[in-house]
Amino acid sequence: MEAVTKYSETELVLLLKQRQQSAFSYLYDNYSGALHAVILNIILDTELASDVLQDVFVKIWRQINSYDDTKGRLYTWMLNIARNASIDTIRSKNFQNNKQNRELTENVYESAGSTQLMTDKIGLRKLVHQLKEEHKVLIELSYFQGFTQDEISKMLNLPLGTVKTRLRTALIQLR
Amino acid sequence: MDIKAYIESGVIESYVLGMADAQEAAELLQLSAQYPEIKQAVSAFEASLEKSALANAIAPPAFVKEKIFSALQEEFAAKKTTATVIDMPSASTNWLRYIAVASVILLIGSSVLNVYYFNKFNEVNNKYASLLNDKNSLEASINIYKTKTLDIYNSMQLMSDPMMIKVSMPGVKGKEENLATVFWDKKTKDVYLLANKLPQTTEDKQYQLWAIVDGKPVDAGLLNDCNGLCRLKNIPNAQMFAITLEKKGGSASPTMEQMFVAGAVSTS
CATH class of the missing domain: 2.60.40 (Immunoglobulin-like)
Structure with a gap:
């Protein structure tokens, strides 16, 4: 989108902190698609993804004062909000469907396999599917399901060091 | 330390994508403050991530933006938009209607009370007038008795006069x-x-x-x-x-x- 006004990231953040609607509108117009894609990578239901996108922008707006530009780019901060919100949604949904963590864990593999075709076209997932199985599982659990490395280590019965190394190797391949 | 190997290890990607654990994140923050190359590598990955995300963007349905902006309407900094100006009168018209209805109800209630209190007032006023009358006649008869008493006293004085x-x-x-x-x-x-x-x-x-x-x-x-x-x-x-x-x-x-x-x- 070629907006008449184009803000630098610093200007944009400043205007957002000043509660300017025009800046927020600009932010939405420029980043909603990217964040929508991030959410759709994790949540396959488009209606649910729209709801999450809405929550994500409300969170961005309300928490903009906690954004610290010395720690990274605005997009990175927003990406993590979107990813965490998506994972929280999936977890609360899965928790409603399956009361036991065991089932949740089993679901991980199921959803990773069964959604293959549908998600092949979407961003990061497309890349993830080109990875070796042992790497794919780690990205799936870590990025798409939001499990910590420690949790993954226990889940897959792998040493924490191995999880770290494999995850990093997987990520390198995604560059 | 082998900075190149560290940069190549994938830990930067893991950190930026929020997958690193607390220990890895702390280590990376410390090292990037120390080595400009690491800091630059982090920025570069962030920039490429953003670029690729923008390239792979999927536009959300149009109603999402409307919903967000209407939900946050109250939180935006005040600005002179016609939308706000148009919005206000309809809200205040509603208020005016409520106030008008309330006023009519109060007026009717007040009128009923007026009649009630007017009757009450008349009743009390009549009672007051009759009491005032009673009081005056009592006062008059007291004066009569006073005069009588005084006359009788004077009579006694005369009767007891030795002359x-x-x-x-x-x-x-x-x-x-x-x-x-x-x-x-x-x-x-x-x-x-x-x-x-x-x-x-x-x-x-x-x-x-x-x-x-x-x-x-x-x-x-x-x-x-x-x-x-x-x-x-x-x-x-x-x-x-x-x-x-x-x-x-x-x-x-x-x-x-x-x-x-x-x-x-x-x-x-």
């Missing part, structure tokens, strides 16, 4: 139950009458006191309504006093058959 001659006039033959008393001041010669017991007169009749001077009756005055002693005429000389019932206003000479009481002046 006063008391002439007792018992009832004449056939009218023995009657009694009147004349008090005659030796000094001033004023005559006072105390009607101890005389029958009630009719409207057209009046008692008249006669002084008998050398065998002849002399008018000594008419008996009016008075308290205690009634002051009558000044009689310089008399041997007897008598009372007859005469026509109103008195007579020139007494009607002898209508004599009620009579008494002689004690010479002592």
Whole structure:
């Protein structure tokens, strides 16, 4: 989108902190698609993804004062909000469907396999599917399901060091 | 330390994507502050991540933006938009309607109360007026009694005066139950009458006191309504006093058959 006004990231953040609607509108117009894609990578239901996108922008707006530009780019901060919100949604949904963590864990593999075709076209997932199985599982659990490395280590019965190394190797391949 | 190997390890990607654990993140932050190459590598990955995300963007449905902006409408910094200006009157019109309805209800309620309180007021006002009347008549009768008391007190003073001659006039033959008393001041010669017991007169009749001077009756005055002693005429000389019932206003000479009481002046 070629907006008449184009803000630098610093200007944009400043205007957002000043509660300017025009800046927020600009932010939405420029980043909603990217964040929508991030959410759709994790949540396959488009209606649910729209709801999450809405929550994500409300969170961005309300928490903009906690954004610290010395720690990274605005997009990175927003990406993590979107990813965490998506994972929280999936977890609360899965928790409603399956009361036991065991089932949740089993679901991980199921959803990773069964959604293959549908998600092949979407961003990061497309890349993830080109990875070796042992790497794919780690990205799936870590990025798409939001499990910590420690949790993954226990889940897959792998040493924490191995999880770290494999995850990093997987990520390198995604560059 | 091998910076290149660290950069190549994938830890930067893991950190930026929020997958690194606390220990890895702390280590990376410390190292990027220390080594500009690491900091630059982090920035580069962030920039490429953003670029690729923007390239792979999937536009959300249009209603999402509307929903977000209407949800946050209150939180935006105030600015002069027509939308806000148009929005306000419709809200205030609603308020005006509520206020108008409330006003009418209050007016009706108030009118009902007005009638009620007006009736109440009239009732109380009437009661007040009658009380005021009662009070005035009580005050009047108190004044009457005060006057009577004062007259009687004065009468007592006169009666007990040492200069006063008391002439007792018992009832004449056939009218023995009657009694009147004349008090005659030796000094001033004023005559006072105390009607101890005389029958009630009719409207057209009046008692008249006669002084008998050398065998002849002399008018000594008419008996009016008075308290205690009634002051009558000044009689310089008399041997007897008598009372007859005469026509109103008195007579020139007494009607002898209508004599009620009579008494002689004690010479002592």
